[in-house]
Structure formats: C-alpha cells, structure tokens
Amino acid sequence: MEEDHSRHQSLLVNRFRDSIEFANRHLTLSRYLVRDNRDVFYRIEKMMLWIMAGSTAVLLTIHLMPKWLAVGLAILLVQRVIEFVVVYSRNFIFGRGRVFTDFKDAQQQGEWLIMMFSLNIVQMIIIFSIWYRLISLLNPEAFLEKLTVLNSLYFTVVTFLTVGYGDITPLSPLAKILVLIQVILTFYTLVIVVNGLISIHFRKK
Numbered sequence: 428m429e430e431d432h433s434r435h436q437s438l439l440v441n442r443f444r445d446s447i448e449f450a451n452r453h454l455t456l457s458r459y460l461v462r463d464n465r466d467v468f469y470r471i472e473k474m475m476l477w478i479m480a481g482s483t484a485v486l487l488t489i490h491l492m493p494k495w496l497a498v499g500l501a502i503l504l505v506q507r508v509i510e511f512v513v514v515y516s517r518n519f520i521f522g523r524g525r526v527f528t529d530f531k532d533a534q535q536q537g538e539w540l541i542m543m544f545s546l547n548i549v550q551m552i553i554i555f556s557i558w559y560r561l562i563s564l565l566n567p568e569a570f571l572e573k574l575t576v577l578n579s580l581y582f583t584v585v586t587f588l589t590v591g592y593g594d595i596t597p598l599s600p601l602a603k604i605l606v607l608i609q610v611i612l613t614f615y616t617l618v619i620v621v622n623g624l625i626s627i628h629f630r631k632k
Contacts, residue, residue, distance in 0.1 A: 443516075444521055447513055447516050447517055447520075447521070448517075450509060450513045451513050451514075451517055454506060454509050454510065454513065455509075455510045455513055455514065456474065456506070456510060457471050457474065457510065457514065468539060471543070472542075472543070472546075475543070475546045475547070475550065476546070478507065478550060479546065479549060479550050479553065482504065482507075482550065482553040482554055482557065483553055485500055485557055486553055486556055486557050486560065486576060486579070486580075487576060489557060489560060489561055489564065490560075490564055494565070497561055497564070498561070500557075501557060501558055501561050504554045504557065504558070507550060507551075507554055508551065508554065508612070511547055511550075511551060511612075512612075512615065515544075515547075515619060515620045515623070516619070518540075518623065519619055519620060519622070519623030520619065544620060548587075548616070551587075551612065552580070552583050552584060552587060553580075555583045555586075555587075555605070555609050556576075556579040556580045556582075556583045557579075558605055559574055559579045559582055559583060559602070559605065560574050560575075560576065560579040562599070562601055562602050562605065563579070566599055566601075568598060568599065569597065569598060569599035569601065569602045570582075570595055570596065570597055570598060570599075570602060571594075571595055571596040571598065572595065574595070578595060581595070582595045583609070586606060586609050586610065586613075587609065587613050589610070589613060
C-alpha cells in the first residue's frame with residue numbers, strides 16, 4: 428500500500444500544498460481568530476465586515492492621503508488577496524479548511540461558504556479598485572483617462588467579469604500587470620472556488 432501511495436505522489440502538488448500551509452500559518456489574519464472554538468465563524472464574519480468598511484474608506488479618501496501612506500496601505504492589502512487564495516485553495520483543493528470539520532450540517536456549511544464567498548468577492552473588487560485608483564493618481568497617464576472612484580469600481584467589475592468594453596484601457600506596465608493579476612484571480616475564482624461552492628452546497632447527504 429505504501430508503495431502504491433508513493434507512486435502516485437506529485438512533486439508539484441506537494442510543493443503547492445506546502446506553500447499553502449506555510450502561507451496559512453504565517454500570512455492569514457483569520458488563523459488568529461480560529462485558535463480556539465469560541466464563536467469562530469462569527470468572528471471571521473465580523474473581521475470581513477470591518478476590513479470591507481476600512482477598504483471602502485481608503486478608496487474614498489486615498490486622493491487626500493500622503494503618497495507614502497497611500498502606497499503603504501496598498502501594499503498591506505496584498506495580504507487580503509493572498510489570504511483569499513490560501514483559504515479557498517485549502518478548502519476546495521485539499522479539503523483541509525476548518526469549515527469541513529466544524530459544520531456538521533452540509534446545508535448550513537454551504538450557505539455559510541456562499542455568504543463568505545460573496546463578502547470576499549466584494550472585498551477583492553474594492554481592493555483592486557484602490558490599486559487602480561492609486562496607480563492613476565501616481566501616474567495620470569497609466570490609463571486612458573484618470574480614474575475616479577466610480578471609474579475605478581467600474582473598471583474593476585468589468586475586468587472581473589471579463590467583459591472588456593475597452594472604454595478604459597491600461598497603458599502603463601504596472602497597470603497592465605495588475606490587470607493580468609486580476610484576470611488570473613478571476614480564472615482561479617471561477618474554476619476552483621465556484622466549482623467547490625456548487626459541489627458543497629448541492630451535495631446530497
């Protein structure tokens with residue numbers, strides 16, 4: 428049996444799993460909320476709502492901030508994208524998330540995951556809007572036009588939905604790289620996360 432198991436091991440899968448576990452231990456805020464069993468999911472929901480409120484405030488006021496503060500906050504928000512990838516990879520690729528053990532009812536588990544996924548998507552849209560707007564503020568020629576709050580949100584949603592109307596276009600290398608990252612994240616979300624949510628929510632007992 429051990430020989431059969433070792434024969435089917437994958438170098439890439441093992442390295443990816445190790446990377447996800449390392450990031451889960453050291454780069455996720457939610458890990459600090461699940462060290463005990465007291466109101467774990469309530470605390471995670473509360474954390475998400477506070478982060479979304481704070482991110483929205485940053486998006487609305489980033490043009491008033493000193494450049495060093497705006498850039499510093501933008502860099503800190505990278506952690507939120509990393510946590511999004513880590514948490515959902517751990518849950519849906521390796522099935523090692525806490526939600527699989529703490530929820531005994533499959534229906535309740537699916538409902539909570541869908542609700543949290545919705546909050547995370549809104550969070551990702553706000554964060555990318557912040558980044559796009561910051562790039563536009565630092566370099567007015569980074570996009571076809573200077574991005575306002577509304578245009579930043581509009582461009583982020585259009586990119587996330589892969590619609591691509593072309594009325595707002597990234598021109599600078601940094602803006603193009605960020606768009607590529609968001610498109611890759613969208614692909615990951617559709618293939619891994621949505622498939623996992625559907626599988627859990629509609630799984631028969």
